[in-house]
Each structure stands twice: as C-alpha cells, then as structure tokens.
Amino acid sequence: MYAIGLGENKDEILKAVEKLEEEGIDIELIRDPKRLVDKLIRGEIEGAVRGSLPSSKVIPYLKSKIGKFYRTSILKNPFTGDIFLLSPVGIDDISEEEEERVKDKIKIINLASNFLRSVGIEPKVALLSGGRLGDLGRSKTVDRTILEAELVLNHIKKKNKNLEIDHRGILIEEYLKEGYNIIIPMDGISGNLIFRCLALVCRVSGCGAIILSEKNVKFIDTSRNADWRRYYNAIKFLHDLNVKNGKLTKY
Template identity: 75%
Template sequence: MITMYAIGLGEENKKEILKAYNKLKEEGIDVELIDNPKDLVDKLLSKELKGAVRGSLSSSKVIPYLREKIGKFYRASILKNPFTNNIFLLSPVGIDDISENKEERIKDKIKIIELSSKFLKSYNIVPKVALLSGGRLTDLGRNKIVDETIYEAEKILEYFKGKFNIIHKGILIEEYLKDDCNIIIGIDGISGNLIFRCLGLICKVPGYGAVILSDKNINFIDTSRNANWMRYYNAVKFLAGESFDLFKK
C-alpha cells in the first residue's frame, strides 16, 4: 500500500508533530509518521511516498543521507512577506548548503538564483531577486569582511545583468521585502538560517518549510525541529497541492 505523504518524527517536538498529523488526518490527507531518517528518504525516492517532510528528525542525519542519494542540492525557505502578504524564498538556509571557498560560493549562489527562479516561474510568479551583503553600500572600507560580501554580491549582480530583475542594496533586507522581492539571497547559510529563525521561529512569520532546489524533482520539504505544528501542517498541504493558498485564508 502506498502512503501519500510522511512526516519525520524525531525525539524532539513530538507534541507539535502529532498535532499536525492529527489535523491532516482529520482533513482526510493520507499521511504517516516515520522515525528513521533513512527510511523517510528511501521511501520517498522509491516512490512509496508522494512527498516527505523532515519534521523533527535531525538535519545532520537526514540531509547528508539525502545528498548521498541525489547529489548536490540547496534549500530555500518559503515565507510570507510581512509587508505584502506574498511569498518569498530565502536561501541559503542550511549551514552547509554553499561552499566556504569564495569562487565556489559565488557559483552556488548563481545556481540558487537559477533554480529559485525556475521554481517561482512554475507557479507563474515573476522572479525578483535581492542580494544581501554585510552592510550598506556606503559602508565600503569600514570592515574587510563586509567589503568582501559587497564585492561578491556585485559580481553576482554583474553576472545576471540583463537576464533577471535583480538588485543589490547591501544589508537592507527590510527594503527588499517592502519592494516585494521574492528571492532573497543571504550572505551564507549561517546568516540565512539566522534570518529564518528570527522571522519564522521568533516573529512567527508563516511558512511552508524549505523546498529542495535541485536539477532533480524531489518532493521533500525541510523543516526545523523547533517549529510549531502549523509549519509541518503547511508543508504537507503544500506537497498535497495547496500551493500558496494557505496564506490567502
């Protein structure tokens, strides 16, 4: 028997996982709980599942195993823009999603932009890309690390010149969101993860979890172990075809 969807059930946050599971079952959605990281991935890749959500399983156990099976991928959190009520993608959000090497990191960000744009276009959303760096553009010369992030963003901006609607205003994430940018590219996975935690877990900005950005079609949503039940529920509903309709209710 094929189960349509599954949520990973780890040792942490079981109450929130069970709340999401029960709500989904009440709505007639075929979902199961899986407590083994490899089983979750293997069942998804063998087509025993139509979609899977990491739930509260450990990222350090699920993500490396998924990479072992499908190769390189990135993650992009789907969040609701608090200024416009539209969705936006935030990436990278995994601490090991992009390279530590400068040149490879730029290539990773270029790939993230291309895959994120493809994802949005599949939902008939026109991509509008924003590049984050470590300070205002007028801060050049104050800090060597900040300077490097600005130069890096400018290189990516130049690469996409004339190809995408893409802007770089430095650290001003609030201005990007007010301008309704729907792809926010963080400095690295650490800062991206921190932005997600501040918005999603502290400020309670609604979201669907993080989609897998890959050349392969993988119906997997990455979620935080510290999320509330709505984030797990939203992730399964997204996989089940709700698209972004939950944000409109």
Template identity: 70%
Template sequence: MYAIGLGENKEEVLKAYEKLKEEGIEVELIENPKLLIDKLIDGEIGGAVRGSLPSSKVIPYLRENVGKFYRASILKNPFTKGIFLLSPVGIDDISEDKNERINDKIKIIEFASNFLKNHNLEPRVAVLSGGRLGDLGRNKEVDETIYEAEEIVKHFRGKIDIIHEGILIEEYLKEGYNIIVAIDGVTGNIIFRCLGLVCKIPGYGAVILSDKNINFIDTSRNANWERYYNAVKFLAGGEFE
C-alpha cells in the same frame, strides 16, 4: 500518501498529523531518518517532510541519494502578504571557497527563479551583503560580501530583475522582492530563525532547489505544528494559501 519525520518536538508534529488526517490527507509518521528518505526515493510516498528529525541525520543521507542541492525557506512577506524564498538556509548548503560560493549562489538564483515561475510568480531577486553600500572600506569582511554581491548581480544584469543594495532586507521585502539571497547558510539560518521562529512569520518549510524533482521539504525541529501542516499541504496541492 505523504510522510513526516517524527523526532524531537513530537507534540507539534502530532498536532499537524491530526489536522491533516481530519482533512482526509494520508500521512505516515516515520521515526527513522533513512527510512523516510528511502521511501521517498523508492516512490512509496508522494512527498516527505523532515518534521522534527535532526538535520544532521536526514540531509547528508538525502545528499547521498540525490546529489548536490540547496534549500530555500518559503516565508510569508509581512509587508506584501505574498511569499518569498530565503536561501541558502543550511549551514553546509554552499561552499566556503569564494569562487565556488559565487557559483552556488548563481545556481540558487536560477533554481529559485524556475521554482517561482512554475508557480506563476515572476522572480525578483535581492542579494544581501554585510552592510550598507556606504560602509565600504570600514570592514574587510563586509567589503568582500559587497564585492561578491556585485559580481552576482553583474552575472544576471539584463536577464532577470535583480538588485543589490547591501544589508537592507527590510527594504527588499517592502518592495516585494521574492528571492532573498543570504550571505551564506549561517546568515540565512539566523534570518529564518528570527523571522520564522521568533517573529512567528508563517511559512511552508524549505524546498529543495536542484536539477532533480525532489518532493522533500526541510523543516526545523523547533517549528510549530502549522509549519509541518503547511509543508504537507503544499506537497499535496502545490499551492500557497
């Protein structure tokens, strides 16, 4: 049994629910954010999808129960047709403090790499910054993102396949990098909305990256039915289609 949160955008959630029911997958619709998480934590359901419930009600309560975690959106790469992880995508996923933010991104890369390995995919990491490398010196804030990205790459150099070539997300995807590390949660959220909600690139929602095994997928309340459907199918089968 799985559960989907039912808030705003009910019509799209119900479409996913009906499609899953046709395929024999048992799904419960839950309108109370706390009940959704309680049932997940208590083991009453095998996995939960946020559905169209508000993030501000679900995510803080989930953190109260399981501790710190990060979110990584799973999206189809439009160039390679494989999948890639985009993280962070939550506005409160990583710290505003520089040193803590770097540590958060290091943990994201470690957790995301393990996630891909568990699905028989070799992690290839691309770290985003705010401009091309040749833009260094033009803008102080952009410079800081470049220095930060270089520090992260230095931490992993020789251990994993990791690259930083500035803001060029399109080149990273063309080259098949499957972990894209955004500058921060706001930037990641905007990238997801542009790719997933505007350009309609298929996806599975955002998985939880943590040292705990949490069968929860975060989804936008503005998503179409296919994202809710894909999220439950992934929880049920653990495979990408």
C-alpha cells in the same frame, strides 16, 4: 500519501497530522531517517517532510541519494502577505571558498527563479551583503560581501537580462516592502539566522525549506523547534504542488 519524520517535538507533529487527516490528506509517520528518504526516492510517497528528525541524520543521507541541493525557506512576507524564498539557510549549503560560493549563489538564483515561475510567480531577486553600499571601505569583512554580491549581480545581468535582480547591501526590509520574492543572504549562517529570527522568534508564517536541485524531489526540511502550523503548512505546500496545478494556498 505523504510522510513526516517523527523525532523530537512529537506533540507538534501529531497535532499537524491530526489536522491534515481531518482534511483527507493521508500521512505516514516515519521514525527512521533513511527510511523516510528511501520511500521518497523510490516513489512510494508523493512528498516528504523532515519533521522533527535530526538534520544531521536526514540531510547527509539525502545528499548521498540525489547529490547537490540547496535548502530554500518558504516564508510569508510580513509586508505583502505573499510568499518569498530565502536561500541559503543551511550552514553548509554553499561553499566557504569565494569562487565556488559565487557559483552556488548563481545556481540558487536560477533554481529558485525556475521554481517560482513553475507556480505562476514572476521572480524578483534580492542580493544581501554585510552593510550599506556606502559602507565600502569601513570593514574588510563587509567589503568582501559587497564585492561578492556585485560579482553575482553582474553575472546574472549578463546571462539573464529578463530577470529582475538588485543589490542594495544589508537592507532586507526594503526588499520585502517592495515584494522581492527571492532573498539571497551572504552565506548559510546569516541565512539561518534570518530564518530563525523571522520564523522562530517573530513567528512569521512559513512552510519549511523546500529542496531545490536538478532533480525533481518533493522534500521539505523543517526545524525540530517548529510548531504544528509549520509542519501542517509544509505538507499543504507539497499537496498544492501535486494537485492544484501551481496554485498555492495563502499561508
């Protein structure tokens, strides 16, 4: 049994549930944010999707129950057809203070890499910054993002020599063409914009944003503006994690 939050955008949620139940996957619709989280934490359901419940109600309550976590969008690479992870994508997912923000990015890379390896995918990490590397010196804001990415790059290379990681500035298109599967934006705002442009404007297929933390919590965050396919994909993704031994459906 899985659960989806039912708030706004009800028609899209109900359409997804109808498709899932046709495939024999049992779904409970939950209107109360706290009840959705509590049932997941108590183990009464195998996984939960925020659905169309408001993020401002669900996410703070989930944090109060499991502590720090990072939302990591699962999207289909338009060049390769494989999935990739994009994080951070929440406007408050990482710190605004530079030293702590660097630590957050390192934690995201480690958690995302472990997650991909758990489903049989070798991670390739791409660090984004605000311009091309040759733009250093043109803008203090861009300089800060480039230097910050270099700090993260150097730390990871020292601590995890076996992890493929690169920093090429703003060139997200190059990373995706070459099959990089963990994309780390400058911050949660830029990550949220990338997600919205790809998923909600360009209709790139995806499964929502899985929660990555030190605890094993099967929860996927979804936009209230998504269509039924994204809610459907989110449950299918959780279902794959539970029953298919790490073999993921092609979304």
